[in-house]
Amino acid sequence: MINKPPEKKSFTDVVNSSRAENIYLVRGNDSTGRAAWYYLQVEKLKKKLFETNAKKGQIQLTDYGKIIISGYGEYPPPDIKKRMKDEYGFEE
Numbered sequence: 001m002i003n004k005p006p007e008k009k010s011f012t013d014v015v016n017s018s019r020a021e022n023i024y025l026v027r028g029n030d031s032t033g034r035a036a037w038y039y040l041q042v043e044k045l046k047k048k049l050f051e052t053n054a055k056k057g058q059i060q061l062t063d064y065g066k067i068i069i070s071g072y073g074e075y076p077p078p079d080i081k082k083r084m085k086d087e088y089g090f091e092e
Contacts, residue, residue, distance in 0.1 A: 020089040020090040020091075022041055022044060023039060023040065023042070023088055024039070024040050025039055025040075025090075025092060026038045026061060027075070028058075034072055035072065035073055036072050036073070037071060037075060038061055039068040039080075040064065040067055041067075041068055042064050042065040043064065049064070050065070068084075068088070069083075069084075
């Protein structure tokens with residue numbers, strides 16, 4: 001059996017994986033009632049508050065961070081999921 005050395009991560013990989021910890025896929029309805037999804041990058045200092053308030057119901061996402069990308073429907077399409085994985089290291 002040959003032991004391989006641990007794979008080194010690039011700087012980009014390290015940054016992306018750390019950003020993924022603060023990214024959430026939020027699904028619900030927009031202000032008009034249409035089904036929508038949002039990838040939200042939550043500010044570190046607001047993470048616990050976001051997690052608590054998100055469980056309670058309707059919230060204003062931009063109060064907690066930046067919407068990276070959003071769209072209509074129940075789930076994001078496969079190309080968007082791939083983009084989030086490639087650019088941010090985020091997977092559901």
